[in-house]
Amino acid sequence: MAALSQVRKLRDDMEIVAFERGRYTSYSACGIPYLVGGEVESIESLIARTPQVFRDRLRVDVRTRHEVTAIDLDDRAVEVRALDQDRTLRMGFDQLLIATGGNPVRPDLPGIDNPHVHGVQTLGDAERLLAEVTGGDVREIVVVGGGYIGLEMAEAFVRRGAHVTLLEASTQIMATLDPDMAELVLAALRRFGVDVRLQEGAKSFEDGQVQTEAGVVPADLVVLGLGVQPNSALARDAGLTLGVRDSIRVDRRQQTSASGVWSAGDCCESIHLVSGRPIHVALGTVANKQSRVAGINIGGGYATFGGVVGTAITKICNVEVARTGLSEREATEAGFLFQSTVIEASTRARYLADAPLATVKLLAEQGTGRLLGGQIVGEEGAGKRIDVLATALTAGMTVRAMIDLDLGYAPPFSPVWDPVLVAARVAAGAAV
């Protein structure tokens, strides 16, 4: 819908039809954990713009509960199933935008279709989760997967007074962080009261319990936090080129391998500016940037999306967690030799009461000193410092050049040497 807003601004004359399988448009899936945790008032708060707003203000013919079932590139037409009317229609197009998003990963395990096993993706999911939580008899929660959504949901349920067990099949939570930084987040989760179990995956789901690799865990409700995979089946079936993790391959203008067919959001690929390689990122901010670009191009303008540097941030159990660029594993996979630096510094002047602490990790390329990635775990004010690293990565800065960065300094905001600069100094190995 963000793309269509752009199209309409550029082209008053275009006829725009939008098919949506669900009932909602333009909502924030990222807000669902905060809804469940009680920090967002209602499901309606998560809706940026209703279908009716698009119809009225942007003259977009929004058809909800309509699922596109096939794309015919030769005939330039789509097959659509009207879900509530049990009928099928066919509609031609001059230009097509595929914005089918992502699907939460649902492992093929016994009982996965049990009604108490929930994804965290659609407002339908949100409705069901909220109904269970406010229903009152949900005491035991099992969260499967220790990524961003899994952790955010675990915290939300603890805030609701539930007992939460988090199952993570691998040896660490937050696979996008290096193990040493993930360890800091793990400690925060445990302090908050989440029963985190590493190397203990789910084996099957039953009423009232989950069988794990180590035993049985009581579960009134199960949340799947195993990440998102691109929803690209339609594109694949139409013969469009797919890329990383079967996401839809697009060029810099968000055009797919077929002329006049575009894609944006969780269903398509991005370029990672540090590795130079394609990557699949399922994040609202990337989706919005891609959509803006796709919309401008569909409307006859010219815009490109440069790519991502892999930034992500969250707040978990009072700890701010952020990362950007390449992790150690990713840097190694991309062929870099690098040095890692970890420092701890306060995010305010130390003489102010309760100055919060931040741990900052930087990866710098051997020889050139080019920044390759950064991770931050800390208290208040720590997380958004990742933006300086993301900007420096985009600019291709070396850690030595970063020492000179003229970052804002005043006692309530930073020590004289901002934690990012402290890290850059150490990383540069500059006579310190």
Added chain:
Amino acid sequence: MAALSQVRKLRDDMEIVAFERGRYTSYSACGIPYLVGGEVESIESLIARTPQVFRDRLRVDVRTRHEVTAIDLDDRAVEVRALDQDRTLRMGFDQLLIATGGNPVRPDLPGIDNPHVHGVQTLGDAERLLAEVTGGDVREIVVVGGGYIGLEMAEAFVRRGAHVTLLEASTQIMATLDPDMAELVLAALRRFGVDVRLQEGAKSFEDGQVQTEAGVVPADLVVLGLGVQPNSALARDAGLTLGVRDSIRVDRRQQTSASGVWSAGDCCESIHLVSGRPIHVALGTVANKQSRVAGINIGGGYATFGGVVGTAITKICNVEVARTGLSEREATEAGFLFQSTVIEASTRARYLADAPLATVKLLAEQGTGRLLGGQIVGEEGAGKRIDVLATALTAGMTVRAMIDLDLGYAPPFSPVWDPVLVAARVAAGAAV
């Protein structure tokens, strides 16, 4: 002292002597308003390292209450007055660092030497201010000057329960902001209860009152917040080249016009990376960077200081205020044609309760779209976003390139489009 730490790390053999006119070394002048406001426990908290620590750990012969009165470049020696012993000594040097800092501007007005008229610079100032505040009968405060220190002191005294009148001779407070952004800060000050008077300078100081251009204001205590001028008289008298506002001219290694004579801190010049011109900046963070560079070079290493982009930040009466790069006036003076953009956006997802707001202003060069400067005034989370702009300025980014910046997004930290990105979008005039 920051420079000497570097020297000692590189050179175990050097004999290092430090002369300091006052009683303290390595303290945070920036912390004084927070001490007066009651947010810092004691004067001792503002001391990073005492002279004794330097003597014991770094083998620096620190001589407090010793004032250098002359530099003899031909003889490579300094004349020093031992203030407590009323005697003079002469000491030769191989290398000399001039780190004489800045002096608060004291206008030549009747009564300026009244003991109730205070600067805000040394820990001596801090002691006197604290004694007056905790003495108990200080009800009426006059702050002269509407810059960072003046505003911070005004807030501190209001927090102490005093009535504060702020006199600003010009038409706006915060001369480093554009008038429209300064207006937002003015409103916050007035909401907080500060009696701000524009175009009303002080004329004379008397016991219990200040004569202004408009009348008489009661004043148990007067604080001067008129900025800092470089303390470069010693350097000038020695024949060293001075630059902007009589600050000491230095090269990229912080060397003055005399070989082996170095300078760092509020007494010397910096290069502004946007205008390409020399500038005088009196800020602890710049002083520390310059000192690190000077120390490495004195120790026989090689380091350079790239320059500043003019970043400053403060928190005034619950409003965060930050600026970087060139203001409209500065951009015009530097010969730029530019376009200004002002947007308002929230610093968190809007569906979270009490999402704070930020006003972001960007200046972009006409034609190229290069970012020239930015200003931010807003609520929680607004101010430190200036660091993204400072980093983008250092990298020479265009506002169009900034749209793609992969900034951290999660509901507690940002809307999907971070306020900085919203501003960049509008500034780029990109089909929006």
